[in-house]
Amino acid sequence: MLTLKKYTFLLTLIIVSISCEDKKENFYFEKVTPPKEDSTKVWLRQNDNYQEDKEHYLKVFFKYYNTKLANKEYLNASKILDVITTKFVYFYDFDPRLTETVDAFNLKYRNKLPALKTTHIDNYYANLEFDRDNVKKAKDYFLKITALEPNDYKSCYKIARAYYDLSYTYFILGDIELSIEANEKSRIYSERIRDKESIVSVHLNYINIYKANGSFEKAISSANEAIKVFKEEGNTYDYFMAKYNKCSVYGFFGKTQLKNNYIHTTYKEYLDSKFDSDVLLLCLSDYEIEALLNENKTKEAKIVLDRIRPVAARNTSQNWQNDYQAALALYEIKNDVKNCNTSYIEKALPNLLANENYERANLFYTVLLEKAIQNKEFEKAVFYTKEAYRTKDSLSNIQNKLENLALAAKYETKEKEQKIQLQHETISKKNTTIFALALVFIASILSVFIYFLKQKQMKLFKEKEQSQQFTKNLLDKTEEERKRIASDLHDSVSHELLALKNSFEVNHFQLNEKVDTIINDIRAISRNLHPVLFEKIGLVNSLEQFIERIENTHQFMISSEFNYQSSLSSEKELQVYRIVQEAVTNIIKYANAIAAKISIIETSEKITLEIIDNGIGFNVEETLQSKDAFGLHNIIERSKAIGGISVISSSEKGTKIVIEIKK
C-alpha cells in the first residue's frame, strides 16, 4: 500500500510540473499546420499566377469568392479575401475592383464573423489610405487592429504586422516616440509567435527612427542586421527593401558618395537576381536615377527611367507613382529645365502637408528646390530650402531628438532584458522538461524496482506459505499417526488384555490387578498420544478434561474461561489443544507457579487463546535462541500452521502466551 501511495505521489508531481509548463506556454502561440486547402485556394496563393495574368487571376478569385458567399460560407469567403488583399497590398496594387469587393464584404458580412478573423479588412483599408497619402486615416485603421488581443498564431501574427505598420505610420507623421512604442509592441507580438522575419522587421522601422533621430551609425547597423537576417531567411523582397532603406539613410545624412555607390551595386544586384517585383524595381530605380543624375550621367539615367516607364504606367499605387513622378521630374530638370513639368508635384504638395506626410513632402521640396536652382529662381530656392528643412525637421522635432534617442536606448536595454528573460524562460522551460523527464525516469526505475520487489516478496510469501503448509501437513500427519497408534493400542492391546483377564479363574486376584494396571497404563499412553474421541467431543470438552486431569495428577490449579463457538476445523482445534498441552507442561515443569489460567475468547473477527501463569518467568529471547526451546518453538510453529500469531511475554511475575487466530 505504501509503495502505491509513493507512486501516486510521484505521478501527481509529474502531472503538476507538466501542467505548470503549460501555463507558461500560454504566452507563446505555436504555428499550426493548416488543413489541406482546395486546389483553387492553393493556386490563388501563388504569386506567379497573379504576376502572369492578373485579369485571369482576379476572375478565378471572384468565381471562388462568390461561390463561397452563395453557399453562406462566410468564414471561407473571408479567408480567401484575406489571401487576396494581403497579396495585393504586397504588390502595392490597389485595384478598384478589389476595393469594391472589400467594401461590400465590410458592409454585408463582416459582422457575421469574429473581429479577430476580419483584421485583413482593416489592414487593406489602412494600406489603401496610406497609399493615398491619408496617413492619419491609415493610422486609425491600424489602431483598430492593434486594439485586439490575439488568441492564436495567425491573429498574433496579424497584430504584430499591424504594429509594425503603425510604427512606420507614426514615423511618417513625425511622432517618433509613438513610433518606437508601436515598434516595440510589434517585437513583443512577433516574439510570441517566434517568427524570425517578423522580429527582424522591427529593425526596418528602427532604420527610419534612428535616421530621424540623427543617429547614423545606429540606423546603418539596424539596416545591416535586417539585411543579414532577410538574406539568411531567403526573403529576397525584404532583403532588397532593407538595402533600399539603407540607401535612404545615406541620403538622409547627406552621404551622397556612399549612397550613390551603394545604390549602384544594389540596383545591379537586383537586376542580376532576376527577382521580379514592380515595387522593388520602382523604388530601387528611383534611387538609381537620383544617383545617376547626381553624377551627371543623364544617358544612363534615361535608360533606367525608360525601363520603369511601363511598370509605373500599370502600377496602381499612388505611393510609387509619386516617387516615380519625383524621379521623372528630377530627370527632366537635369535634362531640360525649361520644359520640365512639375505640376504633378506642386499639386500633390498641399495634400501631403495636410496629411503630415513629411517624408514625401521633403522629397518633393527637394525636387522643386533643384528646379529653382536650375532655373536660377533664388527667391523660390530660398523658400524651398526652408520648406525642405522644415519637413525634414518635422520628421523628428529637434527638441525631441535627444529624448527619443534616450527612449530608443531604453527600449534597447529593455530589449536586452527581454532577451535575457526569454533566455531565462527557455532555460527554466528546459529545466522543467529535464525535471519532468527525470521524474518520469525515476518513476519508471522505481516502478521496475517495485515490480521486482513485489516479485521477490511474492516469492518469499509463496515460500513461506509452502513451508507453513509443510509444517501443517507434518503436524497433521503426525497427529494422524499418533491417533492410529493410540487406537491400535487401545482397541487391540486393551481388548486382548481384557480377554486374557476374563479367561482367568476368578480367584486370580493379584493377576487381575496387574492386568488392570496395564490396561490403565495403556489408556494413559493412548490418551497422551491422542485425546480420546477428540473430533466427537470437541475442543472445550477435551480441554476441560485435560485441565481436570492435570489438576488431579499434579495438584496444580488451572482456572479457565471458554467462550468458543467451535468455529475452527477439527485439525485446527487439535493444534490449539496441543498448544495448551505444551504450555501447561512447561508451566508445571519450569514455572513454579501458584496457578495458571487458560482462556479462549471468540469474537466476530478472531479467536484469542491465552495461557497465563504467575510463575518465575524466563527470558523469552534467550530461550528461543537456545537449543532446548523445543517446547516454545512447538507452540510458535503450531500457531503459525493454523494461521495464528503468537506473542510470548514473560517477567518475574509470570508468563503470558497469547495466540490470535484470524477467522
Add this chain to the structure above:
Amino acid sequence: MKILIADDHPLTLQGTVSYVEKMGHKVVCSCSNGKAALNYIQLHTPDLAILDLNMPGLDGIEVAQKIFENKSQTKIVLLTMHNEISVLNKAKEYNIYGYILKDKAFPDLENCLKEIENGKKYFSTSMHNNFKLDPTASSDVLSSLTLSERKIIELIATQKTSKQIAELLFLSEKTVEGHRTKIIEKLGIPKEKNALLIWAIQNIKK
C-alpha cells in the same frame, strides 16, 4: 427385555451376548458395526441397545445421537474401554441410560440392566475417581476439599486476603468468597470472625 448388542470385537461381542443371555434377557440382534445396529433399531425398536464406542462406520455415540434425534424408545447403554469423563458427558447429551467400562463389565453390566429395568440410569462408579492418584500428603481432614478449596485454604494460612488469593489463582474475588463459605461448611468451622484464618494457620503446615 429385548436387547441389541453391537461390538466390532468378535470375542467381546460373543462374551457380552452370552453374559446378557445368562441374566435371562433375550438378545434379538448382535452385530459388528454401528450402521447395522441403527438399521435394526429403527426397524424393530428393541428395549435396549448395548453399543461399543469404537466401531467402523457409525460409532456408539453417533448411533446414540441418531436414536436420540429420532426419539426412538430404545434405551442406549455404552460399553467401552474408554474411561473418559468427557466422553461420558458428551454421551449424556443424547440421553443414554448407561455407561459401562469393559474392564469393569462384570458385575457393572448386571447392575446396570437391573437399574434400567427399574426405569433408572446407571454409570460406572469407577469413572469419577479415575484420575485421582493416591491421596497426597495432605491430612485426612482436607481430603473432603476440592483442589481449589485446598489451594485457597493454603493461601489463607499464609495470611493472604481474598483479593490477593483471587489474583493469585486467576479467579474472581466473589468465587474465592464462595469457596471460603464452602470450606467453612465442609470443615464445620464456627461462623466467627477470622475463625477460618485461625483454623488455617493452626492446621495447614507448610
